[in-house]
Amino acid sequence: MDFEIQLAYIDPGTGSILFSILIGCATALYFVGKAAFIKVKFLITGKGTSSASGYSPFVVYNEGKQYWNVFKPVLEEFEKRGISVVYYTSAKDDPFFDESFRHVTGTYIGEGNKACMRLNFLQADICLMTTPSLEVYQLKRSKGVKHYAHILHDTGDVTFYRLFGIDWFDSILLSGEYQKKDIRELERIRKTREKELVVVGSAYLDVLREKKELMQTQGTFKESSREGSAYTVLVSPSWGSGALLSAFGEKLLDPLVHTGWRIIVRPHPQSRKSEMGILARLQARYAEAANVEWDYSPENLLSLSRADVMISDYSGIIFDFVFLFEKPVLYASSHFDLEMYDASDIDHAPWKFEAVKTFGIELNDEQLCTIQEIILRACENKEFGEAVKRARDTAWQHIGESGKRAADYLVSRQSLCSGAAGGPEHV
DSSP states (O other): OOOOOOOOOOOHHHHHHHHHHHHHHHHHHHHHHHHHHHHHHHHHHSOOOOTTTTOEEEEEEESSGGGHHHHHHHHHHHHHHTOOEEEEESOTTOGGGGSOOSSEEEEEOOSHHHHHHHHHTOEEEEEEESOOOTTTSSOOOOTEEEEEEEEOSSSSOGGGSBTTSSTTOSEEEESOTTHHHHHHHHHHHHTOOOOEEEEOOOHHHHHHHHHHHHHHHHTOOOSOOOBTTBOEEEEOOOOSTTSHHHHTTHHHHHHHHHTOSEEEEOOOTTHHHHOHHHHHHHHHHTTTOTTEEEOOOSOOHHHHHHOSEEEESSOTHHHHHHHHHOOOEEEOOTTOOGGGBGGGGSSSOOHHHHHHHHHEEEOOGGGGGGHHHHHHHHHHOOOOHHHHHHHHHHHSOSTTOHHHHHHHHHHHHHHHHHTOTTSSOOO
16 A cells, blocks of 8 residues: 655744744743742742742843944943843854953853744843844743843834834834834724833944044044055845845846946845845856955954945945045935835835935936946935934934943833732733
8 A cells, every 4th residue: 555645844934923823822831830839849848939030130132243332332331330231142153252250140041942942931121122023923022031021123114114114112222312213103003002112322333433433543444445546345135025136136236347446245144144145146147256255254344444335235334444544325215115124114205215215325226337437426425424424413313322321221120020019021
């Protein structure tokens, strides 16, 4: 007798839903079981088990080493104050492990579902992270965490997360006052509870600013690699269907390579996960081009410092470049679709779309054949400095104070959480 074995296929979306259901059930059983154990022990011994057992006042989660600069000033401030923090990371080679903290203890907890499993059973007063989409995919609110705080990893619009990216956090640590308006509008439209919104500045830009000043003092790099009439062009896109590499690809890079100038291509970190086919095709096409280099380093400072001009789309790296170095930018937005972002629910254009118009040059398909002339004109323009200053004053407030301001807020919030009655729950 012949037996036919059929293997069931589960698509990624369904798999994500099933995993979420499994985690939800496991989490509920865990906390119900723990509560039952405490009651039984009390009945038998007359002594309770401390509800704070296994708790940490502060937990910080970092999903990738590229975000280390976001947390560094905050952790340094906690260290300075002698406050204990547990730091979880999904990067084995996280720069944290090169530090010598005494009050901050770090642990690698794996990636993806493994990390989510650990975080979904977390017990803490405060959990701080850059990771969005809490309660949307696998990452769930733990019943053992009283307060979830989200800190931004760029100075752009907070509505540029995928849909519902920040809805279920308790507080958002912002880089500029302007970001509050859009969050309040999303809360009104979606009828979600108001979050605490605190402007702390930009932690990662504070770090890059310090590094830039130190490296300039030491003479370890020049602010441009330009020699004579040769330019260095940094191509630094976001990722997704409307991003620079997917929308233009060879149509942009071919004329750039033909200039003979140095071309640095720095893909978004997510591209290595979501756009591997595009990257493989383009890297193969320019494998023999001596003037093309690919930058996948976690930190963007060196490439930013070397470039004379940047070409991007709607990526937040545009603002890193102009805020730190005040150099010209070309940007392409014609292929961008807001539909998958929180910004699609807002009734006005995103701030960064309007800001970049004041200091950047928009690039469309028809202009790609004359890209060299456009870059030359952009590099000769010295009149965009005031526009950059206005944008910087709006989006990067409290320069150099992010670590202190973030720690001040988190410590004050934790004191409220630790005094809250009823155990670990959504405050």
